[in-house]
Amino acid sequence: MPITAHRSEPHSSNRAPRRIVVVGSDGRLGRALVGFLEPHHQVVGVNRRQLDLGSVRSITDTLAGLDYDHLYLTSALTDVDYCETHEAEAFAVNAEGPGRIADISARKRAHVTYISTDMVFGGSKTDPYVEADAPDPVSVYGASKLAGETRVLNASAGNLVARTSWLFGPGRPAFPEWIIDKACSESNLTLPEDKICCPTYTLDLIGWLESLVTGRLDGPAAGVIHLCNSRPCSWLEWGQFCLDTARSAGLPVVAAPIAGVPVATVPAFIAKRPPNSALSTAKFTSLTGIRPRDWTEALHAFLQHRAVFPKSGLPR
DSSP: OOEEOSSOOOOOTTSOOOEEEEETTTSHHHHHHHHHHTTTSEEEEEOTTTOOTTOHHHHHHHHHTOOOSEEEEOOOOOOHHHHHHOHHHHHIIIIIHHHHHHHHHHHTTOEEEEEEEGGGSOSOOSSOBOTTSOOOOOSHHHHHHHHHHHHHHHHOTTOEEEEEOSEEOSSSOOHHHHHHHHHTTOSOOEEESSOEEOOEEHHHHHHHHHHHHTSOTTOOOOEEEEOOOBSOEEHHHHHHHHHHHHHHTTOOOOOOSOEEEOGGGOTTOOSOOOSBOOBOOHHHHHHHSEEOOBHHHHHHHHHTTOSOOOOOOOOO
C-alpha cells in the first residue's frame, strides 16, 4: 500500500554520500535543498551571482572545475509577465542556459534535475494533467521552460524534469505572505476564481526530489514527473484559506471574504495564464509509494510557524 508522507525516508547507512551541485542556492527552493541535502552529501551551492544562466562564459567557468554526481537546476527567470515582453532573455535563461549546463553535466556523466512548471500546458483540459499529456504553452514563460525541458532531456535521456507549481515555503516571500499582508491592511480583496492549479510546499518538494534522485537504490529517476501537493484549487480558494488560517492564528486580518474575478480581468497580468494547469502526481506515487499530502495541510503547517508575514510581489 502507498504510504502517506511529505518527506522522503531517511538515508540508509549503505548509501554513499553523493557530490551534488545546486544551481540557484539563494532561491526559495535551492536554499531549502542545500539545507536538506548537506547532512548526507557533499553539496556545493551556486547562487545567481556566481552563475548567470544567460551567459555562456559564466556557466562554463563555474562548472568547469566542479566534479559532481548530480546537479539540481532550480534557478530560472520566473516573472511570467516580464518574460512575455523579454522573449529573448526568457529563452536564454530558461532554455539555452539549462541546455548548456546539461551538456556539460553529460560530459561529466552527472545526472541533472531540471525544475520546470505547470505552465507548459495550455489549460484546456478539465482534469489534472498527466506526464503523457502534450504540452501547449500559452505564454513566453511556458514556452521557454518547455524548450528548457527539451534541451535538458536531449543532453541525456537519464536526466529528470520535475514540473511543479505555485511554490511557497520558508525564505523568499510568496503568495501566502502577500495575500495575508494585504488582508491585514485592506478590506476588499479580489482573486481569480477561474485559475486552477495545485500549490506546492517547498519543504515537501525537497523530500520528494530526494526520493527520486539520491534515495533510489536503482539510480536516479529519468524523464518527466509532476510534483505538487494534492488536490487542485482555485486562486480564490487558496487565498481565502490563507486568510482564514491567519485569522484563526490571531493575526489582525481586516479583509472581508475575498471576491472572485475572472483571471482575464486582472490588470497586472500581461501574459495569458492557462485556466487549468493542475498536475497529477499519480506517476510519482507509483514510483515511490509516497502520496503527497493535501495542500491545505501543507499550507497550515507552513503558516502556523510564521511569526510575521513580510510583503512580497504579486505571484505568477
